[in-house]
Amino acid sequence: MEPIIIEGTSKTPTVKFDAGAGVFEIKGRSIPENSVEFYKPLVDWLDGYKETPLSKTVVNIRLEYFNTSSSKCILDVFKKLEAIHKAKNEVEVNWYYEEDDEDMLEAGEDYESIIRVPFKMIEIND
């Protein structure tokens, strides 16, 4: 599968989905007015990946800000990962948050409580 590589902007995150390495990354700010337009290609790509996933997939989420409409799209991404995990493949989500950013930590915990995939909460210290 061709990887997805998207450069970040002030409103949309940097995305690197590498099927060959089984490493997916979303990083930066995700605050577009139309989140569905941005995330739909990612969710569709994951639909393809989930047909023949690697035995281990690592997902790194390192967001500085995200808006509530992105939060639903990110949940859709996680639901695809949950399906991969359910089919007996290893999936690990690393949720990064900056020191003292309790809101971002809580956001990660929200997803952890909804999605049946192992999450690791990782504090970033500058």
Next chain:
Amino acid sequence: MSFKIDSYLEGQEIGDVILHHKGNVDSDFINSVLDLVEKKMHEYDEQPKLKKKVYNVLVETLQNLFHHVDAVPEGFSESDAERFGLLLVSRTGEGYRIITGNFIHNDKIEKLEEKIKRINRSSKEEIKELYKFILNHQKISEKGGGGLGLVDIARKTGNNLTYRFEGFNGTQSFFYLDILVSEEVEST
């Protein structure tokens, strides 16, 4: 007495006004507001935690305006903008105050007010559960809103949402939403 957008602000302690806008709310405007307020908070050397909360709340309020404003009614002379909104951002002794305003059809008021009242009477834990429930069960509307904006604002600020509906004519009103992002947010 004729309707005046700014009547809500009269007689109130607004603090240092960073921005006072009455006009179109489009994507470029949202970008410029976010840039401006981010720069101002940097100048004021605000705590990272406060900066993040203000930024997050601002994003949600602006996108609420972007997605939900109703058309300007006939007879409103202050603007003919397609997406007319009021935005005031100020720095007060308590933190940052963000006031937004937009026209709303009267038949939508009851539902919106009920939502705000539900949020305001909920405990912190109930708001968190409500957020998770909506996140997991509600689809994004055609307008692009997820129904989470107000819940998220209340969750992040820990403060009640202050609001007012001011009648404009028989079918439309103006909805003011007044949010305080406190300097010292109760720790979780």
